[in-house]
Amino acid sequence: MGLPTFLPGDDPGPDFPALMRRLGRPLGHPRLEGAPGDPLPAGAGANQLPVRHGTTVVALRYGDGVVMAGDRRATEGHLIAHRAMDKVFPADRHSAVAIAGAAGPAVEMVKLFQTQLEHYEKVEGVVLSLEGKANQLSQMVREHLPMAMQGLVVVPLFAGYDLARSRGRIFTYDVTGGHYEEADHGATGSGGRDARTTIKLGWREGLDRSEAVDLAIKALYEAADEDSATGGPDLVRGIFPVVATVDSEGYLQLDQGEVAQRFGTLVGSLGDGRVSTPAGGASR
Amino acid sequence: MTMPFYVAPEQVMKDRAEYAQKGIARGRSLVATIYSGGILIVAENPSRSLHKVSEIYDRIAFGGVGKYNEFDQLRVAGVRHADTKGYAYSRDDVDARSLANLYAQFLGNVFTHEMKPLEVEILVAELGTREGTDQLYHIAYEGTITDEDHFAVLGGDAQTIAERMAASFNDGWELQDALRATVAALAGPDRSLRPDDLEVAVLARANGRRAFRRVGADELAALLGDAPRPARQRKAKAPEPA
Secondary structure (H helix, E strand, O other), X not given: OOOOOOOHHHOOOOOHHHHHHHOOOOOOOOOOOOOOOOOOOOOOOOOOOOOOEEOOEXXXXXXXXXXXXXXXXXXXXXXXXXXXXXXXXXXXXXXXXXXXXXXXXXXXXXXXXXXXXXXXXXXXXXXXXXXXXXXXXXXXXXHOHXXXXXXXXXXXXXXXXXXXXXXXXXXXXXXXXXXXXXXXXXXXXXOHHHHHHHHHHHOOOOOOHHHHHHHHHHHXXXXXXXXXXXXXXXXXXXXXXXXXXXXXXXXXXXXXXXXXXXXHHHHHHHHOOOOEOOOOOEOO | OOOOOXXXXXXXXXXXXXXXXXXXXXXXXXXXXXXXXEEEEEEEOOOOOOOXXXXXXXXXXXXXXXXHHHHHHHXXXXXXXXXXXXXXXXXXXXXXXXXXXXXXXXXXXXXXXXXXXXXXXXXXXXXXXXXXXXXXXXXXXXXXXXXXXXXEXXXXXXXXXXXXXXXXXXXXXOHHHHHHHHHHHHHOOOOOOOHHHEEEEEEEHHHOOOXXXXXXXXXXXXXXXXXXXXXXXXXXXXXOOO
16 A cells, blocks of 8 residues: 555545545445345345344534434344444534434444544644534435435434534434434434424523433433333443533533433432322332 | 766766755754653744644654645645545554655655655654653655654754754653753754744643644743743844745
8 A cells, every 4th residue: 555645636635535436445335236226136125134223313402512312222123233332423523423224334424424524624724614514424425325225224413513603503314415404403213203302392592511411311211212222221231321412622422320320310200100100109 | 869968876866865955954843752741743833824743643643844735745645544544444553654654665766766856854753552652753855764762853954953952852851841942952052932933733642532732822832931022022033044
């Protein structure tokens, strides 16, 4: 492997995927049989393949930034494939990305996204704007569309602190790579709907960090309550959702002990009159 | 048809070396030194945006002196090499030694095969996981690579600056001591360098995954212990080549 230098007209610039293509090492999975969108050969559909899926991730804005959280369960069909998967990642110092969908390509997409943001920053000497980062992720989701058409859907969630505007911002995506800025909160994955409803009911302008974290945890709890593919708090193994915040100081992941404690408080408060034991008393 | 003149290969090499050395000697110098918490890199560079010192990867930094466009091209190539390697294998597999070797090969190739040698000297610094394992590679315009133990001096007046550095170097010194001594060595006895004239960066073990950090103007002034200067009045400096 020699030093990768290019002639001026041929230079990939700060674009890492373009660099990989120029070096003859294209990214992404080889296409399955058939053209994009064609029905797959019998038995080869992604639904029949043992493909791991990640489930519910949420993001919400608070006074100083954004909170992002994701459950830990990965499923293969109706089986639990992994109990402690990470779905929330730092994209760079001031942004975070979370994933739902086919776990393999999703984690790969995150790795590529992280590499691209850092690559741009180093080559250009400046950090991309938050909008620019959201756009980059858009392109990656769009490139993945043929695979999505064959069943390996990846839908990320992107949030970060916009240093130019001094506020947290959230972007949701669809399989075509469209990205949409959300005013206050967003969620994706199989339990995303339940999670989002919970956030919607509890959200208000100017939440502080602690309140926002509690709301995210509650949203994941409610999603796990309704959706079989979303993992709730695992008290036996001590596995709790990954929760991170991004503010002007950067990305910060809460430690599992703190999340556990907050879960304890939440479950305690839910006990009052809501969950009843068969005997009719409140469960604690 | 005219006959090409015969020029002895020794003469060709000598001319090229002289040409490159001249180009490098026109520029200002750069010093990297190892201190207790990592590696300190100080360059004499009045520009805020055209950097001589940059980040290559998590624990690797780049320094270049000479012609800006030439060493900047090498810097970008280094970032590309490191990022593609880290992406294909693992972040732990990206190391300074292989990058330094690539630079040496590239510079050696250009020196022997191209019309014009590159007028640059390159530093590749790698922060070790613990004290005593830091590495400094100094690559010259013709591809000679040297592995320095304590400090590396690149650029114009390297010989005299290196002598001054050797006199003040202390194994395991702190950042502030290292910085003051390095700046003094760069400046020499006859002039003094202000924070504005310097570009300073560190690779520090305390910085986490991405160890590279630029030392900003305020922090630099504090470290150098400069008294606040009276209303933008710069000290008269001896005239020097650009």
